[in-house]
Amino acid sequence: xxxxxxxxxxxxxxxxxxxxxxxxxxxxxxxxxxxxxxxxxxxxxxxxxxxxxxxxxxxxxxxxxxxxxxxxxxxxxxxxxxxxxxxxxxxxxxxxxxxxxxxxxxxxxxxxxxxxxxxxxxxxxxxxxxxxxxxxxxxxxxxxxxxxxxxxxxxxxxxxxxxxxxxxxxxxxxxxxxxxxxxxxxxxxxxxxxxxxxxxxxxxxxxxxxxxxxxxxxxxxx
Amino acid sequence: xxxxxxxxxxxxxxxxxxxxxxxxxxxxxxxxxxxxxxxxxxxxxxxxxxxxxxxxxxxxxxxxxxxxxxxxxxxxxxxxxxxxxxxxxxxxxxxxxxxxxxxxxxxxxxxxxxxxxxxxxxxxxxxxxxxxxxxxxxxxxxxxxxxxxxxxxxxxxxxxxxxxxxxxxxxxxxxxxxxxxxxxxxxxxxxxxxxxxxxxxxxxxxxxxxxxxxxxxxxxxx
DNA sequence: AAAATTGGTGTACGGTGTACGCCTTTCAAG
DNA sequence: CTTGAAAGGCGTACACCGTACACCAATTTT
Numbered sequence: 001x002x003x004x005x006x007x008x009x010x011x012x013x014x015x016x017x018x019x020x021x022x023x024x025x026x027x028x029x030x031x032x033x034x035x036x037x038x039x040x041x042x043x044x045x046x047x048x049x050x051x052x053x054x055x056x057x058x059x060x061x062x063x064x065x066x067x068x069x070x071x072x073x074x075x076x077x078x079x080x081x082x083x084x085x086x087x088x089x090x091x092x093x094x095x096x097x098x099x100x101x102x103x104x105x106x107x108x109x110x111x112x113x114x115x116x117x118x119x120x121x122x123x124x125x126x127x128x129x130x131x132x133x134x135x136x137x138x139x140x141x142x143x144x145x146x147x148x149x150x151x152x153x154x155x156x157x158x159x160x161x162x163x164x165x166x167x168x169x170x171x172x173x174x175x176x177x178x179x180x181x182x183x184x185x186x187x188x189x190x191x192x193x194x195x196x197x198x199x200x201x202x203x204x205x206x207x208x209x210x211x212x213x214x215x216x217x218x219x220x221x222x
Numbered sequence: 223x224x225x226x227x228x229x230x231x232x233x234x235x236x237x238x239x240x241x242x243x244x245x246x247x248x249x250x251x252x253x254x255x256x257x258x259x260x261x262x263x264x265x266x267x268x269x270x271x272x273x274x275x276x277x278x279x280x281x282x283x284x285x286x287x288x289x290x291x292x293x294x295x296x297x298x299x300x301x302x303x304x305x306x307x308x309x310x311x312x313x314x315x316x317x318x319x320x321x322x323x324x325x326x327x328x329x330x331x332x333x334x335x336x337x338x339x340x341x342x343x344x345x346x347x348x349x350x351x352x353x354x355x356x357x358x359x360x361x362x363x364x365x366x367x368x369x370x371x372x373x374x375x376x377x378x379x380x381x382x383x384x385x386x387x388x389x390x391x392x393x394x395x396x397x398x399x400x401x402x403x404x405x406x407x408x409x410x411x412x413x414x415x416x417x418x419x420x421x422x423x424x425x426x427x428x429x430x431x432x433x434x435x436x437x438x439x440x441x442x443x444x
Numbered sequence: 445a446a447a448a449t450t451g452g453t454g455t456a457c458g459g460t461g462t463a464c465g466c467c468t469t470t471c472a473a474g
Numbered sequence: 475c476t477t478g479a480a481a482g483g484c485g486t487a488c489a490c491c492g493t494a495c496a497c498c499a500a501t502t503t504t
Contacts, residue, residue: 011450011451011452011500011501012451012452017319030439031484034490034491034492035491035492035493036490036491044452044453045452045453045454045494046322046453046493047452047453047493047494047495048451048453049456050492050493050494051451051452052451053449055492055493056491056493071262079428104329104330106324106325106329107325107328107329113397115403116397116398117397117398118395119398119401120398120399120400120401120402123400123401123403124400127400127403128481130401133403138428138429141425141426141428141429142425142428142429142432142433149249153362154426159300164451175335175339175342176338176339176341176342177342177346178342178343178345178349179338179342179345181339181345181355203360203363203364204363206363207360207363207364210364210436210437210440211364211432211433211434211436212437213431214432214435214436215432218432233469233470233481233482234482252446256460256461257462258459258460258461258462266483266484267461267484267485268461268484269462269463269464269481269483269484269485270482270483271479271485272461272462272463273482273483274482275459277462277463278460278462281489379501421464
């Protein structure tokens with residue numbers, strides 16, 4: 001009596017649109033994400049989305065905000081180095097799970113409230129851990145967009161312009177001998193996908209520790 | 223006799239297209255740069271460009287390559303720290319003069335030959351200066367996209383989503399108290415545009431030195 | 445039950461990148 | 475100088491994009 005036999009798509013709302021957009025970008029890349037295609041996936045007319053999102057840019061901002069929400073629940077220990085490290089690593093994890101986020105992030109022209117919230121959380125971790133204001137300020141700058149979990153993968157990339165891929169690949173040590181030299185230092189035996197991810201993680205932590213150590217030492221010097 | 227009285231636009235070539243595209247992006251932003259508009263500015267039909275550029279992406283890659291070319295002429299001293307610093311600062315200068323470059327750079331999915339050349343130059347500076355291969359490798363990772371001259375400007379940005387700008391601005395210390403706290407540390411008196419640029423330069427150098435010092439210390443520890 | 449708000453649709457406009465075929469200019473070889 | 479080939483440039487056309495606007499349908503409020 002109560003429910004009708006007819007199954008109907010639930011009404012849209014902002015959260016639903018954003019989560020579906022994230023899923024779509026995860027599956028097909030953000031380049032393939034258009035309002036029309038997303039609407040189709042939701043079984044809805046393109047313009048229906050605009051009742052929950054003021055523009056595509058607004059939608060992209062909302063998608064990022066969704067990712068950053070998860071990071072904000074990182075627990076605090078009261079030790080600035082540990083807290084900062086945890087938050088940054090949590091961000092990195094979130095963004096790596098959604099590779100499109102880095103591209104979107106770097107295309108935003110304005111800080112959104114969600115991004116400011118996130119940055120405020122980082123600053124708060126340092127100040128509450130006793131780091132002086134000026135050093136905290138410097139640290140934010142030093143971390144740069146490392147705090148966004150982003151770091152270009154140097155050796156995963158190959159030149160796209162040259163169609164003769166094999167030739168280019170074998171010619172790389174000649175043209176870019178220095179790059180080849182340090183790449184060889186990593187490549188003990190065949191290096192797989194999973195090990196390259198481990199390598200990236202290692203480098204990320206190395207860099208993070210270097211920076212945190214540098215800041216710490218700076219503080220002690222005062 | 224020799225020259226006709228009729229003044230004619232010189233023939234297009236790749237370099238001319240790219241330099242004009244750079245000029246257009248400098249003046250109007252890369253968002254306004256479309257093949258049609260660029261063609262119009264060159265007094266040419268849109269499809270004429272495709273005789274010198276295989277696609278818009280190819281054109282954007284070419285524009286970046288143009289900027290990176292200038293950097294490659296940085297002279298060497300044989301001292302890795304100084305050489306590296308010079309190259310990175312030269313890159314930063316080049317990219318700051320063309321703000322659109324950062325957006326384009328971060329939207330590229332593949333390394334181009336020009337980018338690899340640039341990275342190879344950085345690695346070469348370190349190796350020729352006597353830095354061990356593994357530390358050179360680490361350094362490249364630590365520098366991350368700082369070597370691209372890019373660093374998000376935290377305090378220049380304001381939330382775009384909220385239409386009530388004034389309210390948001392005055393409410394910022396409440397919602398983002400930590401951010402406000404470190405921002406206040408900089409804001410001795412009214413801070414102008416030119417001083418904010420000086421501040422960014424200072425922070426950039428602070429970070430760069432921190433990293434280079436950290437690497438140096440790491441080397442001495444071995 | 446009536447009114448008002450919200451959600452969803454259909455159409456249309458001005459933009460985009462670029463494939464394809466054709467014409468014109470320039471240059472090289474005879 | 476003539477001639478043929480190659481390269482440069484043009485016009486049209488297509489599929490796609492974001493989204494303004496007017497309208498209808500569903501839901502909630504009165």
